[in-house]
Amino acid sequence: MEMTDILSVPLKKTSEIDLVKPLKNLIALRFSTADNPENFNDAISELNKLRSLACVRAMDKNEAAIETIARYCDQLAALEGKIPPQDVQIPFKWKDAFDKGSLFSGKMSLTINSISYERMCCLFNLAAFQSQVAAVQSQESDEGLKLAAKLLQSASGIFSYLKANVMGALQQEPTPDLNPEILATLSSLMLAEAQEIFVIKAISDKMKEAIVAKLASQCDEFYAETLKQMKHPTASSVWEREWISKVTGKQLAYHAIAQYYQSRVCNGKKAIGEEIARLQDAIENFKAAQQRISDATAYQDYVNRAQKALAEAQKDNDFIYHERVPDVKILDPVGKALLAKTVPIPERLGGSFKDLFEGLTPVVVHQAMAAWDVRKTEIINVEVGRIREANQMLNGTLASLNLPAALEESAGESLPQSLKDKARAVRQSGGIDILKELIGNLPSLLERNKEILDEAERLLNEERQSDDQLKAQFKERWSRTPSVKLTEAFTSNIAKYRQILANASNADNVVKGKFESHRRGIELLSRPEGELETAVPSASQSAADNSRSPAAAQLRLLMSQVDDLKSEREVLEHELKNATIDMKQQFLGALAQDGAINEPAVSVEKLGQVYGPSQKRIRESIDFQASLIQQIQTLNEDFVKDKAGGKGPSAREELLKELATSHDIHMEVQNNLQEGAKFYNDLTQLLLSFQSKISDFCFARKAEKEELLKDLTSSYAGNASANAPPSEVPGYHATQAREAPARPPPPNFGTSASASSAPTSSAPSAHLTTSPSPMAPQVVPGQTGPAPNHYLPYPIQPYGGMPMPMPMPYGYPSGGAPPNYDYANQAQYQQQQHQQSQQQPQGAPGYPGYNSYPYPYYNPAYPYAPPRPY
Numbered sequence: 001m002e003m004t005d006i007l008s009v010p011l012k013k014t015s016e017i018d019l020v021k022p023l024k025n026l027i028a029l030r031f032s033t034a035d036n037p038e039n040f041n042d043a044i045s046e047l048n049k050l051r052s053l054a055c056v057r058a059m060d061k062n063e064a065a066i067e068t069i070a071r072y073c074d075q076l077a078a079l080e081g082k083i084p085p086q087d088v089q090i091p092f093k094w095k096d097a098f099d100k101g102s103l104f105s106g107k108m109s110l111t112i113n114s115i116s117y118e119r120m121c122c123l124f125n126l127a128a129f130q131s132q133v134a135a136v137q138s139q140e141s142d143e144g145l146k147l148a149a150k151l152l153q154s155a156s157g158i159f160s161y162l163k164a165n166v167m168g169a170l171q172q173e174p175t176p177d178l179n180p181e182i183l184a185t186l187s188s189l190m191l192a193e194a195q196e197i198f199v200i201k202a203i204s205d206k207m208k209e210a211i212v213a214k215l216a217s218q219c220d221e222f223y224a225e226t227l228k229q230m231k232h233p234t235a236s237s238v239w240e241r242e243w244i245s246k247v248t249g250k251q252l253a254y255h256a257i258a259q260y261y262q263s264r265v266c267n268g269k270k271a272i273g274e275e276i277a278r279l280q281d282a283i284e285n286f287k288a289a290q291q292r293i294s295d296a297t298a299y300q301d302y303v304n305r306a307q308k309a310l311a312e313a314q315k316d317n318d319f320i321y322h323e324r325v326p327d328v329k330i331l332d333p334v335g336k337a338l339l340a341k342t343v344p345i346p347e348r349l350g351g352s353f354k355d356l357f358e359g360l361t362p363v364v365v366h367q368a369m370a371a372w373d374v375r376k377t378e379i380i381n382v383e384v385g386r387i388r389e390a391n392q393m394l395n396g397t398l399a400s401l402n403l404p405a406a407l408e409e410s411a412g413e414s415l416p417q418s419l420k421d422k423a424r425a426v427r428q429s430g431g432i433d434i435l436k437e438l439i440g441n442l443p444s445l446l447e448r449n450k451e452i453l454d455e456a457e458r459l460l461n462e463e464r465q466s467d468d469q470l471k472a473q474f475k476e477r478w479s480r481t482p483s484v485k486l487t488e489a490f491t492s493n494i495a496k497y498r499q500i501l502a503n504a505s506n507a508d509n510v511v512k513g514k515f516e517s518h519r520r521g522i523e524l525l526s527r528p529e530g531e532l533e534t535a536v537p538s539a540s541q542s543a544a545d546n547s548r549s550p551a552a553a554q555l556r557l558l559m560s561q562v563d564d565l566k567s568e569r570e571v572l573e574h575e576l577k578n579a580t581i582d583m584k585q586q587f588l589g590a591l592a593q594d595g596a597i598n599e600p601a602v603s604v605e606k607l608g609q610v611y612g613p614s615q616k617r618i619r620e621s622i623d624f625q626a627s628l629i630q631q632i633q634t635l636n637e638d639f640v641k642d643k644a645g646g647k648g649p650s651a652r653e654e655l656l657k658e659l660a661t662s663h664d665i666h667m668e669v670q671n672n673l674q675e676g677a678k679f680y681n682d683l684t685q686l687l688l689s690f691q692s693k694i695s696d697f698c699f700a701r702k703a704e705k706e707e708l709l710k711d712l713t714s715s716y717a718g719n720a721s722a723n724a725p726p727s728e729v730p731g732y733h734a735t736q737a738r739e740a741p742a743r744p745p746p747p748n749f750g751t752s753a754s755a756s757s758a759p760t761s762s763a764p765s766a767h768l769t770t771s772p773s774p775m776a777p778q779v780v781p782g783q784t785g786p787a788p789n790h791y792l793p794y795p796i797q798p799y800g801g802m803p804m805p806m807p808m809p810y811g812y813p814s815g816g817a818p819p820n821y822d823y824a825n826q827a828q829y830q831q832q833q834h835q836q837s838q839q840q841p842q843g844a845p846g847y848p849g850y851n852s853y854p855y856p857y858y859n860p861a862y863p864y865a866p867p868r869p870y
Contacts (some may be wrong), residue, residue: 012096024213052067080115080116085361092111094110119169120166131155131190134151135148156188191221199215213334216258217335249293368599383614388568390621438676460494490693554634682762
């Protein structure tokens with residue numbers, strides 16, 4: 001078959017746009033916090049380059065260029081879900097792809113500040129470019145035909161996607177090329193051309209005439225549908241007249257091709273009359289197609305073959321068959337074979353995708369995530385606390401009844417099996433030694449956090465004292481904001497952290513008290529089994545006989561239910577602590593859809609879905625425990641009555657009860673101590689971060705102070721020069737002018753009168769003797785002539801008249817600025833630090849993470865809660 005002319009869609013045109021500055025400003029404003037500064041400069045630059053390649057520069061028609069456009073579309077899709085539409089201030093301007101320059105052809109261009117609009121235009125260009133690459137493929141090779149069919153089907157899918165989504169993305173009248181009716185037509189055209197490629201491939205592969213006829217008949221139908229849409233009154237003005245002519249010609253040609261190949265099927269069946277009718281119709285449509293496209297040579301090979309076949313068929317019919325030639329309109333239509341399909345647009349258009357802004361999370365999402373974490377932690381703490389309280393009540397009840405040990409009694413000195421198991425568990429967990437070690441670590445952990453907090457408070461106090469001193473010295477000339485106003489939030493947070501440490505210390509004392517009150521039993525359980533048996537009095541024969549009574553048998557069944565209940569609660573606690581929910585995508589989706597996040601509604605709904613079933617099971621477990629304890633107590637009364645002589649509990653029973661309780665207390669205290677150690681370690685990291693913020697603030701204030709001192713010094717120097725005598729003065733005046741005027745003596749900084757004397761052993765004196773005096777002129781190496789006059793009117797020293805190095809937080813190298821200090825914009829940096837200082841820690845009133853529980857969350861079963869991040 002001769003090569004066909006694929007209609008390719010023109011590209012929309014745009015111009016260079018600077019994405020760097022607007023996106024930098026947007027990210028700095030909406031996506032960065034002082035706690036979590038974001039730097040996406042490289043990603044923004046990469047996106048800017050990618051847009052230039054994909055949308056502005058001319059590209060070769062190959063798959064690599066398609067991949068470039070697809071990569072840009074993927075990046076836009078990822079970014080679109082992270083940036084609220086109302087925050088985008090980038091004017092994306094795109095021209096209509098079919099613009100004819102007519103005043104009556106609709107909008108020639110459209111500018112919208114919307115990433116969604118940019119993505120829709122890029123998707124249009126992606127589909128259009130796919131059609132252009134398909135049009136240049138060789139139709140004489142299998143690879144070219146396969147690629148062309150693949151690209152045209154993909155283009156059809158993209159245009160179909162645009163038809164369904166473009167109006168929602170733009171929220172206004174689009175340019176004509178993005179009109180849903182135009183997009184539907186383009187999708188239909190791409191599908192028809194893809195089917196055409198399959199017809200060409202079938203003919204090239206010499207497939208059966210019946211198959212080729214069906215494929216061509218389907219192509220005829222696709223082109224007929226496309227032509228109908230192109231001629232619609234609302235769309236006809238968009239298309240070039242040549243397009244409508246070509247589509248009409250293709251529709252006629254593929255109708256003729258279907259009739260020609262179906263006539264070959266009739267020839268094989270000796271249906272001569274039908275063959276003649278189809279050949280006549282094919283020749284008529286081929287000639288009509290030539291006229292429509294104004295090309296007399298198009299499809300001429302088919303015309304010649306059809307005419308030759310018609311002459312032979314008529315000759316055979318005249319001399320042999322004498323069949324009546326039916327009207328072509330009454331013949332059965334040629335069947336259809338659909339191969340070309342509209343391919344749905346995939347989630348990622350490019351072959352390999354790496355989100356340039358993977359770490360970009362809006363500030364509101366950060367806040368929503370923090371509030372979510374607080375809500376989730378509260379639910380976990382409360383539910384775990386309920387489980388542990390219920391277990392404590394159950395264990396205490398059983399221990400007071402000496403169960404299940406009393407059911408395992410046998411005559412002699414042997415220990416009950418349940419007690420052996422408990423003693424083994426205590427020894428395997430480390431026994432009393434591990435508890436002593438953990439308790440011994442608590443004071444140092446607490447003290448470390450106090451020291452960090454003390455250091456942070458010291459930094460603030462020294463900065464405030466320095467500011468107050470300079471304010472008193474310069475009075476109204478010292479015009480900067482007082483430290484006490486800027487540090488209110490810091491001071492308030494220090495008080496809150498001290499209360500946190502006080503609560504934690506109280507929790508430590510509660511745990512230590514439990515340990516001390518059961519120390520004897522824990523120590524016994526920590527001994528080897530032989531020593532434990534020796535320490536426990538032997539059982540009597542009557543106790544062994546009583547353990548085989550009917551009440552004992554029923555109690556054993558209830559003990560089995562107790563074990564099952566505890567196992568179920570272990571599973572429940574594990575599920576509560578290890579449930580993982582990725583709320584980030586849900587919050588991002590809500591932000592993209594509504595422009596805001598209703599965090600309470602989203603979080604409460606999700607918490608109900610995730611933790612609701614577990615909460616229900618916990619309630620049912622506690623209710624079941626109440627009835628179970630009641631049954632155990634009732635049966636135990638019968639069990640006790642069956643004891644010989646009705647005597648009270650023996651020394652053995654009392655000790656067994658104590659050991660059972662000590663086992664439970666050991667496990668509880670060890671768990672609490674481990675949680676306490678984790679609490680202190682987590683709090684240490686938060687306090688170090690808090691101290692780092694204070695150090696940054698103090699450093700910025702120090703830089704501002706030095707700039708202000710420099711300005712004040714310059715003003716004094718300016719006044720002195722304004723009052724200087726004229727240059728031409730008598731000689732004796734000139735001699736006197738060269739001498740420094742008399743000044744009051746400077747304050748004594750603690751140095752000796754003799755510069756050559758050895759420094760004293762005190763650190764301040766040693767420091768001062770190695771530093772130049774602030775009164776001394778500054779000599780620049782290599783400078784000629786007298787040194788410039790850099791005297792201050794009076795020596796000014798911060799920190800009570802003693803030069804002191806700036807204390808740095810834990811983890812900083814000695815001296816130097818904090819890692820994130822902006823030297824170039826000191827005032828801006830200080831303002832940022834001031835804004836940061838006004839942020840309250842999570843858990844404080846007025847912050848999304850606030851709750852009314854004391855911190856750390858405490859109840860007798862669960863004294864420690866994970867510290868909340870600052």
